[in-house]
Amino acid sequence: MSKPLLILDNVSMYFGGLKAVDNLSFTVNEGEIVGLIGPNGAGKTTVFNCVTQFYKNYEGDIYFSAASDKLDLRNCKVTDVIDQGLVRTFQNVELVADLSILENLLVGAHNQFQTGIVSHILRTKKAREEEKALREKAYEILKFLGIYEIRDLYVKGQPYGVMKKIEIARTLMSNPKMIILDEPAAGLNDRETDELETLIYEIKKKYNTTILLIEHDMGFVMNICDRIVAINFGKFLAMDTPKKIQQNKEVQEAYLGSDA
Amino acid sequence: MDILNKIERFFANISKQLSERPVLTFFLFGLVIASIGFLPHTGLIRWGTMGIFAYIIIFSVVAMGLNLLLGFSGLISLGTAGFVGAGALGLGVFMNMGIPFEIAAVLVLIISGLLGALIGLFSLKVEGIYLAIATLFVGEILRQIYTQVEIFGGQAIRIGSVRFLGFIELSMINQMQRSFLFLIITGFMVVMMVVMHNIVKSKTGRALMAMSRSQHAAQAMGISLLKYRLTAFVLATLFATFGGVMYGLYNQNVPTTAWTLDLSLFVIAMVIVGGLKSIYGTFLGVFIIYGIPNLWLKNYFGDISYIFSGILIILVIIFYPHGFVYIWYDLKKQYNRLKAYLSQKQVTQDE
Amino acid sequence: MTDLLRLLFNSLETGSVYALAALGIVLIFRTSRTTNFAQGMIGTFNAYIAAYLMLQYGFRIWLVALVALFTAFLTGIIIDTLIIRPAAKVSPISKQIITLGIIMVIIGILPWLFGVDTMTLPRFIPVRYSFLIYGADLRYNTIFVIVLSTILMAAMFWFIQYTKWGLATRVTASDETTSKLMGVPTKTVTMVSWATAAMLGTLAALFVAPRVSVYSNMLLTVQISAFFAGTLGGFSTFFGPVVGAFIISFARNFTQFYISDIWGNVIVYTSILVFLYFKPYGIFGKKPTKKV
Numbered sequence: 001m002s003k004p005l006l007i008l009d010n011v012s013m014y015f016g017g018l019k020a021v022d023n024l025s026f027t028v029n030e031g032e033i034v035g036l037i038g039p040n041g042a043g044k045t046t047v048f049n050c051v052t053q054f055y056k057n058y059e060g061d062i063y064f065s066a067a068s069d070k071l072d073l074r075n076c077k078v079t080d081v082i083d084q085g086l087v088r089t090f091q092n093v094e095l096v097a098d099l100s101i102l103e104n105l106l107v108g109a110h111n112q113f114q115t116g117i118v119s120h121i122l123r124t125k126k127a128r129e130e131e132k133a134l135r136e137k138a139y140e141i142l143k144f145l146g147i148y149e150i151r152d153l154y155v156k157g158q159p160y161g162v163m164k165k166i167e168i169a170r171t172l173m174s175n176p177k178m179i180i181l182d183e184p185a186a187g188l189n190d191r192e193t194d195e196l197e198t199l200i201y202e203i204k205k206k207y208n209t210t211i212l213l214i215e216h217d218m219g220f221v222m223n224i225c226d227r228i229v230a231i232n233f234g235k236f237l238a239m240d241t242p243k244k245i246q247q248n249k250e251v252q253e254a255y256l257g258s259d260a
Numbered sequence: 261m262d263i264l265n266k267i268e269r270f271f272a273n274i275s276k277q278l279s280e281r282p283v284l285t286f287f288l289f290g291l292v293i294a295s296i297g298f299l300p301h302t303g304l305i306r307w308g309t310m311g312i313f314a315y316i317i318i319f320s321v322v323a324m325g326l327n328l329l330l331g332f333s334g335l336i337s338l339g340t341a342g343f344v345g346a347g348a349l350g351l352g353v354f355m356n357m358g359i360p361f362e363i364a365a366v367l368v369l370i371i372s373g374l375l376g377a378l379i380g381l382f383s384l385k386v387e388g389i390y391l392a393i394a395t396l397f398v399g400e401i402l403r404q405i406y407t408q409v410e411i412f413g414g415q416a417i418r419i420g421s422v423r424f425l426g427f428i429e430l431s432m433i434n435q436m437q438r439s440f441l442f443l444i445i446t447g448f449m450v451v452m453m454v455v456m457h458n459i460v461k462s463k464t465g466r467a468l469m470a471m472s473r474s475q476h477a478a479q480a481m482g483i484s485l486l487k488y489r490l491t492a493f494v495l496a497t498l499f500a501t502f503g504g505v506m507y508g509l510y511n512q513n514v515p516t517t518a519w520t521l522d523l524s525l526f527v528i529a530m531v532i533v534g535g536l537k538s539i540y541g542t543f544l545g546v547f548i549i550y551g552i553p554n555l556w557l558k559n560y561f562g563d564i565s566y567i568f569s570g571i572l573i574i575l576v577i578i579f580y581p582h583g584f585v586y587i588w589y590d591l592k593k594q595y596n597r598l599k600a601y602l603s604q605k606q607v608t609q610d611e
Numbered sequence: 612m613t614d615l616l617r618l619l620f621n622s623l624e625t626g627s628v629y630a631l632a633a634l635g636i637v638l639i640f641r642t643s644r645t646t647n648f649a650q651g652m653i654g655t656f657n658a659y660i661a662a663y664l665m666l667q668y669g670f671r672i673w674l675v676a677l678v679a680l681f682t683a684f685l686t687g688i689i690i691d692t693l694i695i696r697p698a699a700k701v702s703p704i705s706k707q708i709i710t711l712g713i714i715m716v717i718i719g720i721l722p723w724l725f726g727v728d729t730m731t732l733p734r735f736i737p738v739r740y741s742f743l744i745y746g747a748d749l750r751y752n753t754i755f756v757i758v759l760s761t762i763l764m765a766a767m768f769w770f771i772q773y774t775k776w777g778l779a780t781r782v783t784a785s786d787e788t789t790s791k792l793m794g795v796p797t798k799t800v801t802m803v804s805w806a807t808a809a810m811l812g813t814l815a816a817l818f819v820a821p822r823v824s825v826y827s828n829m830l831l832t833v834q835i836s837a838f839f840a841g842t843l844g845g846f847s848t849f850f851g852p853v854v855g856a857f858i859i860s861f862a863r864n865f866t867q868f869y870i871s872d873i874w875g876n877v878i879v880y881t882s883i884l885v886f887l888y889f890k891p892y893g894i895f896g897k898k899p900t901k902k903v
Contacts, residue, residue: 052480082482094477096469098537106463107470111482113463117491120462121455131462170481336704382884386891389646393842394887397880400835404880408873521835525648525711532708563722570715577705577712578698 002030003065005178005210006051006086010060013046013234020046021058022234028178033204033211035225037218037245039254043234044214045091048180052088053078066177082111085177089167089184097156101147101166104155105138108170134173141172144206145199161192168199172207179203181213185220193217197224222246230254264599282457289540290450293317297442301435312554314442317449318506319546323530324456324539325499330528331536332465333492334472335383339395340527342402343497345519346372347504349406352417352514361422365505369498376497380490399524406516419512432512445506452499453539459495460537468492500527526550533576535583544585548572613746618864624753624818626860627760631815632830632837633844633852634764635808640846641784642797642804643695645706649713651834653690654812655827656717657683661817662730662825672733676817680810687809691802721827732820756818763814764853767807771849780804836860843883845896854894859883 006028013021020043028034036044050058053076062073066085076084087108095104112134119127142148145165150158155166164184171179184200185193197220204211215221221228222242230237230245232254238245245251278285296313299305322344329335350368355361379398383391406412421431424444430437459465470478471488479485508514526549534545549569557565576584632650639647661679664670670678690713698709736752743749771777782790783800791797816830823829837852840859844851859879867875892898 054476054479077484078479079482079484082480088480090474090477090480094474096466096473098473099466099469103466107466107478107481107483110463110467110470115463117459117462117464120464121458123458127462174481330704382888385888389640389846390842390887390891390893390896392646393838394884396835396838397884401877401880404873404876521831525708525714528704529708529711532705564719566715566719567723568719570712570717570719573712573715574694574698574709577701577709581701581705 002032004028005030005032005065006212007063007065007070008047008051008060009063011047011050011062012059013043013050013055013057020234021050023060024231024234024236025060026229026236026239028210028212030210031204031208032226033200033213033224035221035228035242036212036214036231037216037221037228038231038237041233042231042254044231045182046234047231048088048182048214051180052086053081064178082174085175086180087171087174087176087178088180089164089171089182091182091186093160093163093167095155095163095166095170098154100152100154101158102135102138102142102151104166105141105170105173106134108173109134109138111174138169138173141169144202145169160187161189164188164196165199168203172203176207176209178210178212181211181215183214183216185215185217193220196220200224264602283454286450286453286457286539289453290446293449294443294446297439297446301439307435307438309555310438310442312551314445314510315554316543316546316551317442317445318503318510319527319530319550320543321449321452321506322500322503323527323534323542323546324452325496325503326527327531327536327538327542328456328459328468328499329492329496330531331538332460332468332472333488335489335492336392336528337379337395337493337496338392338521338524338528339379339397339399339402340496340500341519341521341523342399343372343376343500344504344507344523345402345406345516346375347501347506348508348511348514349412349417349504349516349519350501351505351508352419353411355419355422355508356417360426361424361509362426365502368505369501372497372501373494376494377490379497380493381486383489383493384486396521396524399519399521403519406519412516414516416513416515419508419514422509422512424509432510441510445510448502448506452502456499456539464488464491529573531583533573533584535585538583538585541583541585545583548576548584614868616745616747616749618868620747620749620753620757622857622861622864623757625864626857627757628815628818628833629836629840629856629860630764630853631760631811631818632833633840633856634767634849635811635815636837637841637846637849637852638780638804638808638811640841641849642780642787642801643706644703644787645695645710646703646838647710647808648707648834649690649710649717650808650812650837651816651830652714652717652827653683653686653809654814654816655825655830656721657686657809657813658732658816658820658825658829659721659725659730662732662820663725665732666730672735675732676735679813679817683809683813684806687804687806688802690809691805695801695805696798718827730825732817732825734821752821760814760818768850776800776803836863839880839883841893842887843893845893847892847896851893851895 004027008024008026011021011024036047038044049055051062053073063070064073064084064086065071071084096107113130115127115130139148142151147162147165155163185196188196200211203209225242227239228242228245229239230251237250237254238248296310300307300310322340326337326340329337347368351364354364354367379395382394386394421429423429430441432438467483467488470481470483471485475485530545530549531542533548535541553565553569557568580586635650636647639645657679660682661675664675664678694709694713698706734752736755738750741748741750771780779795779800782795783797787797815833819829819833836859840855841852843858844855862879863875866878870878
């Protein structure tokens, strides 16, 4: 058994009187692909927002053990989470539309830059070399994802599938230990979904990352995930291999209603 | 047809060369502008025309700063005039105390920069129209101080001749020296263009854009709102103040009443009409908003020229919402259409 | 006591003027999503018409005021139809600059139509009609301004709150696209808003004119104060800016009188800025939310 990377320990999150996440605990181990599923409004994105520290006022603890052992993420600012090797994508693709694809990747490398604004203004040797090195890195990732040829085009006007790819490419720029994907297959056609499946495998292999994803496309989730966490109304239902999750009574009820 | 292709190839080649060497392009652009400073000696243009170009140069620097704010960071400031005034009047006050030009300039830049940082802090709390009007408050406070506080000396502050770099005495009154002053501010403009270019093509420029397009995604990428809001406002105020310093250096007599909301709005108009996120677009905007009326329209129409400027602003915004500089793409499109049409014609003729 | 009463009435009068202007600005902001910098200039333009008619034909102030309000109505409609509607898709910041364009057009038109001589407008009720109260000289005109503004604003609030058209205005203000889909005539609402705002601005101009004479920048202070009032009260309600207007008017008059003539404005503005830091959306405003 490999070592646990992300630990949620009794996490709860309230919005006013509404309990969006309710005493949720689960663990993601290093090298796993874990899916987080649940009906609409089950609080999946809220879980992600807690993990990535967009919401700070959650109860319980979230630990991440990449850079240092069992680090309490609450001690990280939302902007420091990426330094720990934890990076995410968004449900409705959040890219900079009026920057080129390449530049969007460089945004993802923001925390990799050592030089400051003064050396950028003066274009010192160090600043130029750093920019060049990160560009090379971006080229490599773009080639790997097969979008190298269009690197200088604006993001605006790209097909949805390509934008999803750019967002994934952007996460890779920060040398992530763990990537959190919020509905990566939403809005993709069947062929693109298949492609994404292969891509996620390859990313895991090549970049040696752990992946946690939310997805509604059950076929996709069942195919790709090592383990699946099912939640409903913010509550933990089950965590198991895809096969067993499919057979789980509670999960079936959550999806189909108790009469089914 | 062949001629068209040849011309096209010629220009494509030049533009490729130039776009690969942006700094060289800025320098060449500066040379062209600088030559205006020596034309009055030949009698080709009037001294007044050179003065108008001096203002265009100064406003370009101010507007570039605002473009960093408006175009790249999606933030607005209605207090720009206050900071230009700070640069010009502050320079005057310090120089009248006997402080050399360079040190006085650095001092006002530091003071303004700190004020800008304060606004940046403020912008973390306040957004949209509230932030815009908060900056208007700052502008109004500064304006009140300039017009009512005694050290700014009533109607205007006289700076008099400036000892540049400690040994070159330059006075506005002497025609040759005025040309040199023009040359110096052109040089400053080129430097600021390079600075702006280097900023927007660096991590900072990308971070500013990421922050304005999606705060959440930017934060997830490790972009601190605090740091980059401050950066945006400090840069904008520094550019504006530097524009003011250039104003003081060139005019050597600074009015206290000129730094009103109208001026701030004009600077915004320059950025929007010219082109958001574009350095040359900013210059173009200044030329359209300030240059065209003052160079030509006012001579023929007097005050009525405001009507033309007003209509021009309205039309440009309706038809080129991202700035007039983007007319270039339309022209290219038209040109390609023309070429396609011509080649088709040729084919039919050949048949 | 005398000073206090004088300050009180003075503040109420300027407060009413600021409130009228602020109401115009917030009306446009809510229905057209733009900060209308031309609000003051539109009022000024119509005040020019009034002053010109008076000077040329010797009409009475009441008559020229009515004419000016009518032309204001037309100005609002023309601006909306010719300029604002074609620019519906333009970003909010660019729209603000369009209103700057409107200012410039009007500045150009003024000397061309009305000449360059400064003109004046009298008070609605001449100064000689006044009475003393605890030693303070209270003019009937002041009372007239305060009362008329109050009645007008009350009528507007009633209209916005309780009539069908008021409802249409409120829903357009909160979500234009949805309103349009639900069959609300948003175009008419926007047009009437511009017309109303122009009339409010003109009224403010007519009230201010006797004190400052009629010139192109006559409403500058009023306009800036109206913006401040909107921010202080919060742009998300219609009554917030009105409250803000009176607060600013009182604060300014009292600090200038009791603390410092020179620093009065600076003190008031700075304190509002500090206040905004803690209440970023004004006294009555609410923070808009965005989902990730």
